[in-house]
Amino acid sequence: MADRAPPDAPRIRAAGLTAFYGAFAAVKDVTLGFGANQIHALIGPSGCGKSTFLRTMNRMHEVVGGHVTGQVLLGNEDIYAPGVSRTRLRRRVGMVFQKPTPFPTMSIYQNVAAGLKVGARLPKARVDEIVERALQQAALWNEVKDRLHTSAVALSGGQQQRLCIARTVAPEPEVVLLDEPTASLDPQGTQRIEELLFTLKAAFTIIIVTHNMQQAARVSDTTSFFYLGSLIETGPTKQIFTAPAVEQTEAYITGRFG
Amino acid sequence: MPGEVPLRGRNLGDLAFKTLLTIAAIAIPALLAFLVWELYLGSKLAIERYGLGFISGTNWDPVAEEFGALPLIFGTLTSAAIALVIAVPLSLGVAIYLTEFAPKWIRQPIAFVIELLAAIPSVVYGLWGIFVLIPLLRTAVFPFLRDTLGFLPLFQGPIYGNSMLAAGIILAIMVMPYIMSVSREVLLAVPTSQREAALGLGATRWEAAWTAVVPYARSGILGAIILGLGRALGETMAVTMLIGNRHEIAASLFAPGYTMAAVIANEFTEAATDIHFSALTYVAFTLFFVTVLVNAAARLLIWRVSRGRPSGGQGV
Numbered sequence: 001m002a003d004r005a006p007p008d009a010p011r012i013r014a015a016g017l018t019a020f021y022g023a024f025a026a027v028k029d030v031t032l033g034f035g036a037n038q039i040h041a042l043i044g045p046s047g048c049g050k051s052t053f054l055r056t057m058n059r060m061h062e063v064v065g066g067h068v069t070g071q072v073l074l075g076n077e078d079i080y081a082p083g084v085s086r087t088r089l090r091r092r093v094g095m096v097f098q099k100p101t102p103f104p105t106m107s108i109y110q111n112v113a114a115g116l117k118v119g120a121r122l123p124k125a126r127v128d129e130i131v132e133r134a135l136q137q138a139a140l141w142n143e144v145k146d147r148l149h150t151s152a153v154a155l156s157g158g159q160q161q162r163l164c165i166a167r168t169v170a171p172e173p174e175v176v177l178l179d180e181p182t183a184s185l186d187p188q189g190t191q192r193i194e195e196l197l198f199t200l201k202a203a204f205t206i207i208i209v210t211h212n213m214q215q216a217a218r219v220s221d222t223t224s225f226f227y228l229g230s231l232i233e234t235g236p237t238k239q240i241f242t243a244p245a246v247e248q249t250e251a252y253i254t255g256r257f258g
Numbered sequence: 259m260p261g262e263v264p265l266r267g268r269n270l271g272d273l274a275f276k277t278l279l280t281i282a283a284i285a286i287p288a289l290l291a292f293l294v295w296e297l298y299l300g301s302k303l304a305i306e307r308y309g310l311g312f313i314s315g316t317n318w319d320p321v322a323e324e325f326g327a328l329p330l331i332f333g334t335l336t337s338a339a340i341a342l343v344i345a346v347p348l349s350l351g352v353a354i355y356l357t358e359f360a361p362k363w364i365r366q367p368i369a370f371v372i373e374l375l376a377a378i379p380s381v382v383y384g385l386w387g388i389f390v391l392i393p394l395l396r397t398a399v400f401p402f403l404r405d406t407l408g409f410l411p412l413f414q415g416p417i418y419g420n421s422m423l424a425a426g427i428i429l430a431i432m433v434m435p436y437i438m439s440v441s442r443e444v445l446l447a448v449p450t451s452q453r454e455a456a457l458g459l460g461a462t463r464w465e466a467a468w469t470a471v472v473p474y475a476r477s478g479i480l481g482a483i484i485l486g487l488g489r490a491l492g493e494t495m496a497v498t499m500l501i502g503n504r505h506e507i508a509a510s511l512f513a514p515g516y517t518m519a520a521v522i523a524n525e526f527t528e529a530a531t532d533i534h535f536s537a538l539t540y541v542a543f544t545l546f547f548v549t550v551l552v553n554a555a556a557r558l559l560i561w562r563v564s565r566g567r568p569s570g571g572q573g574v
Contacts, residue, residue, distance in 0.1 A: 058458065060454065060457065060458060063453075063454060063457055087460045087461065087462050088460065089460075090457065090458055090459065090460040091459075091460035094458065094459070095458035097451055097454060097455060097458070099451055101449075101451045101452060101454070101455035103452070103455070103456075103469070103470055103473065103474070104473075104474060105473035105474060105476065106473070114456070114459060114469065115459035115460060115461075164455070167459065168458070168459070171459070171460065
């Protein structure tokens with residue numbers, strides 16, 4: 001996709017963003033940009049607002065009744081501007097959740113194609129192509145190519161999560177949000193997903209929320225530390241983990257709290 | 259030695275409790291078997307005289323001692339089918355609206371009011387049917403149907419008011435609260451993650467409901483429909499007040515009919531001869547088997563739909 005912004009400009013960016021549940025501000029005045037084709041990790045203790053922040057990036061925050069002030073810019077467009085369609089937005093900013101959520105009544109093939117069905121109808125051959133490409137991207141193709149039309153819930157937890165990643169990347173979003181995608185997986189499944197993220201970043205801008213600091217250190221290019229709803233520090237991952245500028249960040253990553 | 263517990267010994271409380279529960283568990287199938295046996299004994303006279311011809315016979319004349327139950331079986335199945343055709347989309351629509359779309363504050367009150375419909379005695383439905391529903395159907399709804407859909411045999415012929423369709427409509431109203439409230443429970447049990455997964459893919463709320471939520475809950479919803487079907491097959495009072503009580507198989511839904519339950523309620527007190535009494539018991543016996551068959555078929559359907567897949571029921 002052609003991008004008129006200069007290469008260093010962030011693909012998606014929050015500007016003075018505050019996210020509320022009712023009167024409670026779960027995210028406070030955060031300004032933070034995410035460069036294209038990189039993996040960005042959001043870390044912090046439970047309840048620090050990192051998941052809420054992630055969910056404001058494709059307006060899933062509003063599904064649970066929250067609202068925001070400030071802006072989130074996708075390219076140069078404010079996604080909270082009046083007239084913006086949430087369904088169109090979510091096709092450009094996809095999301096993978098903590099627990100694998102395959103649709104249990106659908107086959108593997110139907111699951112991957114689920115995001116394509118909403119919206120324009122495509123010819124069968126085109127859908128076949130996209131399903132194969134998405135499953136390849138999610139490193140699942142070789143394991144399921146012979147049973148595409150069997151139930152998706154017969155897959156292991158790790159496979160289900162990769163299926164969900166395939167489903168998310170099938171409509172070719174620009175940004176992929178992952179909310180603790182490995183929290184419910186075993187170490188092997190976790191490793192597969194981490195490897196997968198490296199290949200995915202060639203095509204997408206990836207933002208991942210994680211509780212696991214080793215994971216953030218292993219996979220991400222930049223890391224942002226949240227605490228009590230505020231962005232405390234952000235920077236290249238190496239710098240955050242070796243020479244954090246803020247005392248609180250250091251305390252968290254060395255395990256003194258959180 | 260202090261606190262030493264002997265290893266040998268029995269726990270009497272456990273034994274008593276287990277015995278009690280076993281008796282309770284056996285009592286229900288035993289009761290059923292006893293019921294079937296009694297129905298058989300009561301209808302033995304009619305079974306010996308008419309055999310299976312009773313089920314295919316269409317004549318019902320107590321004076322001539324001719325009894326055929328086909329119009330009754332037809333009436334029971336048709337009125338229940340009409341009820342489901344009307345009640346299923348309506349109750350499912352309400353259940354989906356209440357779980358997926360309605361503003362939060364309105365959900366509980368509406369569900370409560372609909373469930374309240376289930377508490378109204380069926381004779382009250384019957385009276386309401388006679389004084390409100392029938393006049394409305396006769397003067398407005400039926401003529402309209404005849405004018406617009408009159409090319410179908412279903413909507414032809416004279417309009418009396420009391421009819422198969424009137425009975426089907428009252429049954430629909432009566433089974434709706436059951437189907438609605440069970441479907442609603444099942445839809446509520448669908449994990450939020452399923453909705454969010456669909457919404458996160460760019461689905462509208464409508465698409466999320468249809469592609470993620472309803473399919474996830476489908477075997478539970480089928481269960482709700484079967485519950486409604488069971489009610490519709492056995493309902494007696496309101497039906498007998500509205501259906502017209504005529505032993506006849508008519509193509510038109512405007513024509514009167516009869517059901518198995520209704521004929522038993524109407525004629526039982528007036529049965530003067532042994533054979534009449536026995537024929538009515540035979541009708542009850544038949545009703546029992548029709549109900550069992552329909553339920554078995556419905557369960558088979560659920561089983562085939564939900565095989566190897568999680569159901570809403572398991573999610574509860």
